Amino acid sequence: MSGTTHNLKRMYRFDLTTRLVAKLKQEEAVIGGIGHSNFDLWAAGHRPQNFYMLGSMGLAIPIAMGVALAQPARKTFALEGDGSLLMELGCLTTVATQAPKNLIIILFDNGIYQITGGQPTPGAGADYVAIARACGLATAAWAANEAEFERMLDNALATDGPHFIGCKLDAQGPKAQTERDPAQIRDRFMRGMGTKKNRTLG
Amino acid sequence: MFRADAQEDDMQREQLESAPTAAEAWPDQIYDLLKQHGVRQVGLVPDAGHARLIKRCLADNDMKVVSLTTEEEGVALAFGAWLGGEKSVLLMQSSGVGNIINMLSVAIAHRTPCPIIVTMRGDFGEFNPFQVPMGNATQACLEAMGTLVKRADRPEDVAETVNATLRLAFNTYRPTATLLGQRLLGAKTFGK
Numbered sequence: 001m002s003g004t005t006h007n008l009k010r011m012y013r014f015d016l017t018t019r020l021v022a023k024l025k026q027e028e029a030v031i032g033g034i035g036h037s038n039f040d041l042w043a044a045g046h047r048p049q050n051f052y053m054l055g056s057m058g059l060a061i062p063i064a065m066g067v068a069l070a071q072p073a074r075k076t077f078a079l080e081g082d083g084s085l086l087m088e089l090g091c092l093t094t095v096a097t098q099a100p101k102n103l104i105i106i107l108f109d110n111g112i113y114q115i116t117g118g119q120p121t122p123g124a125g126a127d128y129v130a131i132a133r134a135c136g137l138a139t140a141a142w143a144a145n146e147a148e149f150e151r152m153l154d155n156a157l158a159t160d161g162p163h164f165i166g167c168k169l170d171a172q173g174p175k176a177q178t179e180r181d182p183a184q185i186r187d188r189f190m191r192g193m194g195t196k197k198n199r200t201l202g
Numbered sequence: 203m204f205r206a207d208a209q210e211d212d213m214q215r216e217q218l219e220s221a222p223t224a225a226e227a228w229p230d231q232i233y234d235l236l237k238q239h240g241v242r243q244v245g246l247v248p249d250a251g252h253a254r255l256i257k258r259c260l261a262d263n264d265m266k267v268v269s270l271t272t273e274e275e276g277v278a279l280a281f282g283a284w285l286g287g288e289k290s291v292l293l294m295q296s297s298g299v300g301n302i303i304n305m306l307s308v309a310i311a312h313r314t315p316c317p318i319i320v321t322m323r324g325d326f327g328e329f330n331p332f333q334v335p336m337g338n339a340t341q342a343c344l345e346a347m348g349t350l351v352k353r354a355d356r357p358e359d360v361a362e363t364v365n366a367t368l369r370l371a372f373n374t375y376r377p378t379a380t381l382l383g384q385r386l387l388g389a390k391t392f393g394k
Contacts, residue, residue: 031282051285056308059278063308066282066290069243069266090271098268182311186285195287 005127009145010170013037013108016149017044017079020106023153024049026075029067029193033060033080035115036174037108041079043175048192052178052185058087061095061105068100071193075102075157082109082128083121089131092164096136101160105132110169118171129166140164222254228360228386229254232319233262235361236291239368242266243283243290245276251321251387252293273298277305277316284314289372292318296325296340296381297333306347309377317371318349318379319364325384326355337384344379355383 017040024030024047031051032038037060038052053060064078085092085107095103111124132140143149143165156163179185190196222230232255236244244259244267246252259265270276276292283290294302299320309316323330324337344351350370354363364380371378 029286054311056278056305059274059281059305059308062275062278063282063285065268066243066279066284066288067286068282069268069279070283070286070288088272088274091275094268094271094275098266183313186312186314190285193286195285 005129005142005168007144008142008168010168011143011146011149012172013110013167013169014040014043014172014175015146016106016108016167017041019146019150020077020079020153021045021047023150023157026157027192028157029064029071029074029076029189031060031064031067031076031078032178033057033078033084035081035084037079037081037084038178039174039176042178048188050192051189054178054180054182054185058084058091060084061091062088064105065091065095065098065100065103067193068103069098072100072102074193075104076100077104077106079106079108082107082111082123082126083113085128086121086123092132092135092137095162100162103162104156105137105162105164107132107164107166108169109166110171112171114171114173129164132164132166137162137164140166142166142168226254226357228354228357230258231361232364233258235365235368236265237262239372240289241291241368242288243268243279244293245270245279245290246293247273247276247295247298249293249295249298249321251295251382252319255293255319273301274305277302277308280316281308281312281314289315290317291368292316294318294320296320296322296337299340299343299379300336303343303347306344306349306377310348313375315371315375316349316377317368318344318377319367320379320381321387322381322384327384341381344377347377349377349379351379351381353381353383355385357386360386 021044032041060080061078068076280290324333354360367378367380
């Protein structure tokens with residue numbers, strides 16, 4: 001685990017997301033942030049416990065916190081891009097203060113707004129792990145490569161959080177696009193959370 | 203340090219346990235409604251008008267009170283809470299409504315409850331010029347985003363109005379708001 005951005009491998013978001021999904025055996029919740037973060041979550045294989053954000057840039061972590069507080073026994077992931085996190089940086093202090101033990105934040109940092117044409121973010125030189133630590137998430141760390149990402153996931157799944165795992169991304173685009181039906185996305189996820197149980201008719 | 207903490211606790215207990223006058227009973231009535239509706243998460247950016255209600259919620263171990271860095275986070279928290287099976291409410295000042303306009307799309311698009319209790323500024327006898335533009339636009343902005351808005355300007359109207367706002371949200375799956383008018387709260391003067 002690294003606390004600096006030196007010598008970090010730039011990794012492929014779809015590959016990292018696939019590695020994450022492969023480790024989820026306990027119906028863990030995953031909130032995919034807007035844009036390519038949730039596109040690759042969808043592409044990695046739909047699960048009833050996946051939520052795909054179609055809008056509201058920056059809210060993946062606060063949404064995941066609401067889920068995590070409501071269901072403290074379920075590990076809950078937020079997959080958020082660096083551009084999105086910049087919209088709602090303050091939420092890291094809220095997470096640190098509430099300190100939900102079951103919340104795991106994965107930051108996908110490519111330094112650009114990839115979905116709108118690859119423009120650099122105004123935080124391209126920022127160290128988001130250092131920011132997370134300074135906000136009170138003491139164990140925040142960068143994953144240096146894929147093997148370390150998997151070890152950090154194992155640790156996050158096995159220990160109390162909140163956890164924050166930073167990943168530097170390469171320039172590859174997403175593997176697919178999520179289907180855009182917000183009512184269906186919400187309904188499926190609630191059934192995945194066990195909070196909606198009636199049968200679907202027809 | 204211990205003594206100071208204890209004194210503060212005593213003061214807070216006294217404030218909570220002393221019965222307010224009839225005109226000031228509405229924050230306790232709102233708290234009772236939150237309990238009746240089974241609200242478990244309370245997201246807030248503090249406002250003086252909500253101070254007593256916030257204290258009541260903080261003193262309740264069955265409520266998770268989340269102090270937010272911006273009201274935007276609250277819309278997300280309320281949504282996540284609902285997905286996870288818990289009811290929530292948001293407390294904010296009218297200026298905070300300006301911060302959540304785009305985020306109300308979450309509750310509209312996904313058809314989920316998002317009840318908001320707003321303490322008004324810039325509304326009735328305001329002294330701070332800066333509060334007037336957003337205070338004057340609060341109801342129009344909320345309604346433009348599909349939020350069902352009700353107002354309470356007299357103490358005797360608060361409970362009924364907040365109850366309607368909670369029922370509309372939880373039964374019809376949409377953002378709803380009660381605006382608590384400055385006439386009810388009393389225009390702040392900061393000693394002027």
